[in-house]
Amino acid sequence: MTNRPSTRRAAHPQVGTRPPAERLESADPVDGAEPVTPEEPVQQLDATDYSQEDRLDDAEILPGVQLNPQQQKALQEMEAFVHSREKLYLLTGYAGTGKTTLLQALIKKLRAGGDRRRIVFTAFSNKATKVLESMASQWNLDIDCMTCCKLLGLRPEIDQTTGKQVFKPDANSETYIDRYQLVVVDEASMINEELWLLLTLAVADLIKQIQLLFVGDVAQLPPIGEPESRVFSQIYDRSDLTEVVRYGGAIALLAESIRNNLTRAQLPRFVTDTNCDRTEGVFAVERREWEKLLIRAFTSDACKHDADYVRGLAYTNRRVDALNLSIRNAIHGVGQPRFVEGDRLVANSPYMVGDSLILQTSSECEVLDVATGQDGPWQVWILHVLTDEGNHRTISVLHDLSKADYAKLLNLYAQEKRWQEFWDLKNAFADVSYAYCLTIHKSQGSTFQNVFVDIPNALINRNIRERNQLLYVAATRAAKRLFVYQ
Template sequence: MKHPQLRGIDPDGANASSISELLQHQQDAARIEQIQAETLRDAADELCLQASKPVGFQATSEQQSAISGIAAFCRQSGVGTFASFNGPAGSGKSTTSRLIRESLINAGYTVGLCAPTHKACQVLADACKVNKSETATFASLLGLREKKTKDEVDFVPQPGSKPRLDENDIWLADEASMMHPKLLKYIEEAADFWTKIIFIGDQAQLSPVKFGRVSPALRCTPRFDLTKVMRHDGAVLDAATAIRQTTGSKWRIPFTKSIIGDSSSIFTYADKKEWQHAFLEMAAEHHEKDDPDAFRVIAWTNDEVNRLNAGIRRHVYGRKAAPFLVGERVVTHSGVKASDDHTELIYGSSRELLIRHATPVEFLHPACTDGKPFLSWELITQTDDGEPPRKIRAIDPTHEGRMQVFLKQLREQAFENMQRGSGQHAWDDFWDLNDSFAQLQPYWCLTCHKAQGSQFRNVFIQGRDLDRAAGGANERRRLWYTAATRAQRAVHVIADPEVKL
């Protein structure tokens, strides 16, 4: 939104009969212009603040400061592109974010919404009371896709896509604690002079993967903070706040008994067996109802995630079930390419898919030097976002080991070819085989990092796994806090008879 440039007007009847009078008239005109500009700014601030208040809503001083401060930042030019808005669970951050968006729209701006994952986009859309189609992931907004290697995370251009930051005057970027510094760099390069981006997040949550510190996105200035927890109506929020406020070598509170609250509860179980039985029964019940957000199990390591997912799947489908079944929900472990065109990215990582059709097929890849095809599955999958069904290919678990042998051979060959000066094309054969199969896993259990940004009614925390996380007390505190704040109704943990932290 462009604001009119006001020009100073000489007062009526002024007669510039001398140089001193002329200078005085010019000063008066400049002062009039300044007063007019200040009046418009004050009126705009008041309009933004009043428009952001629904009937009966009483904003706190912190919320009022954030709403008016962000409105003022967005109105000014030449003061930078980024601002940040921080707040812990229960501080009213989601409500304030919605009010900020509404006030900016009422002031004449176009405002976009973005978040790191599709699940986080859905949570943001719900908070702002809009359709998920009105949101975008960080990567898609920049025309990028995530590329993971063993040691680092990077982002590469997505063929056929380009940055879309210029589609709106302002972007509200939620769950910015997950934003990797590399992605922030791409945003800096893509944003034009007029675009404003407000990073929203919770500094107490987990840092970006492989980074280890609070995302620089949440340290951008001007910075607006909510510090006071406004809601004390549930056991989950009370526990999360207590975990966040632990200090020193203590990273969480003990869980010794169940606490049943009006809006949320903490359920404790005598031992691991009882805890596992609870989520196994919940998995069976809600599978029949096709209720995917009823619960999640959150752990720290991929090994524990795989172990728990295997146990849940066996309980739901039986020991002799095929590896992929019609009606089964799965999650992409990494980006999924089209089976017939590896330049086309069909799904990004952590996308939740419903299998519509599953057919076992043989697939002979040029890497199969023994002439024997891979046993694989041709799947027709669909998201819950209304996207059209897509065909993908997944390796049968019985041939996973064989595929890894060929990948190892191609990796070694690629290193040799690079030493001979083949450049990045030395890896073409490796990536061609790697991208031939989608990496999928059951959706019930996930790591704390992948759960970030999502919300589920029930969250089962594998506390023993979180308690042994690398990184010391600070990292474990962030893990526990992030896991607990994923729950909307209840947290389920194994009871601590006596905790020494």
């Protein structure tokens, strides 16, 4: 079979009618829900070696899952790719088109045919990688999962000329990519130009039998400062899923409505649309009710046992900070120190101690112990934290009492162009914020049971397409329930 891309066509699937919207006051949508809780050589075969009789039934490769014709075609095309000498392939699909189902089907089919090549799932962020680990465990797949940085033996740093995050070889880490024959890169829309070049360079050697299979959603947000990830424009061999097959809830229908109208100025009408027991669906409420339910979710017993039970999402940092303060006051009480045991934090930039990467940008952690101390002339918070990867780390955060002097010294270094001293000081402390509410950009790649989206705040963005991409990403972060107000 020739390895070629699927034919593109617009996706406007028919949406079934939904039950009439219910009023939120008829039941409690927060308290009533349960918390969800040495390498083997690879035999390279040409795709033409597979006769139709030798193939497993593509439509029934997974128990209880019937692939539609478009999915079957994409599966056959991906099979042809992995049995070819090509290096790059792209699988695109909107939310609900079955991308993860196809990945599972591909790996199950390879294993059923005796293909024991080593496979790794990777993503840019720790959160997205954590989702991959959960899926791999659920599917009982014998594959590895790790971030792109770990796979390539890189560490993120702040470029001292531009102030942007860049990736450098980590002398303390080995490169893992050469251990694998198939690398599946999820959340491809987050792959910026630099990471794209690093990934493709790593597999460019014709002697290496390494293939990259990128998986992404073209409707999601592009890398910051770039119009689109190069993944979507530089790979010719591809399969594009356009038929939404997961019509299981109102969230998917709302996301589809937004995605089908990315360039439309008028927003869809947000209405309450849930299942019978109100444990799944969209809840459209007034602002005061939205804020009350947000606080109730964060102070519920379910939230104490599931770090991903609920998140608030907004567009601007100012709104995120305001919501974080309200939520934290409700959890720990007004007037508490800046950090207390149980606080959930997110890194705003990479934090390193010497050559060791402690926290990557957007990594989340929970505070286990709090102390104060002195680091040279600076007063600091000394926090013992538990990362989402299960690692215990100690981070140093500049104390509020030292911020004024710190800012003055940074300004002096900048004025005198003493850039080495400037960046050494700027990177000396961890830059962390509360993680109860996140910017929509930071949330990309994550999944939470309950998501509260501040729609009016997103409307501040006057770029219609980007605004709608923000709302699409925000809506698709919710696994169970989406709370909005307009």
